[in-house]
Amino acid sequence: MKFSIAIMLLLLIFSCSQKDQNSTSKKDSTIMAIDSVAVNIDSSKIENFKHEEVEYEEPKDGFYSKDYLEKHFKAKVYYQRKNGEVSYYKIVIFKNKKQIQTFKIAPEAPFYTEDYINLTFEDANFDGKIDFLITKFVGMNFDEKYLYLYNDRIFIKKKNFDKIISPTVDTKNKQIVSEYHVGPTEYHREIYEWKKGKLIQIYSQVEGEDY
Structure with missing residues (x-):
């Protein structure tokens, strides 16, 4: 009798062991399958990204414009793109959607990007009126800016x-600050203040000029 019970216990243990092995095997195969699907999904995404890559296309020749906005003012800068070169020729100013002024841009050597000119609205002489500045990027170390002051009716070039x-x-110190480099080591800093409508230099510093 004891022998029979021992045999039955052995068979029961063996049966449970087989179930555990089968369960583990199924789990492993499921994990492998999930990993395989994940790899396939990632690979397909990568392939899709490759196919979606678009080569840069040069903008077509023609006449274009860019808008620069302020709460009450808008400036529309017009330019022409021809044979890969950009030439600016006009700026139109609007106040509360009404055109108030037009500036012609003198012909210059054409450029290769629409970002050569930038325009910002700000109170540059700290009189509480919005003025605007035109920035021309002329090099890696400095740029040129043209200031147009508003006199309640039109903008006048300073x-x-x-x-x-x-x-x-x-704005905090009510100053105009000039900072630029000449060569790799020479650094310039100048500070200007408005006095009776004129910009007066009150500070100048040069570093590295004797290097």
């Missing part, structure tokens, strides 16, 4: 402002 290299408007 003479000689373009002589200041890479000026920025420091």
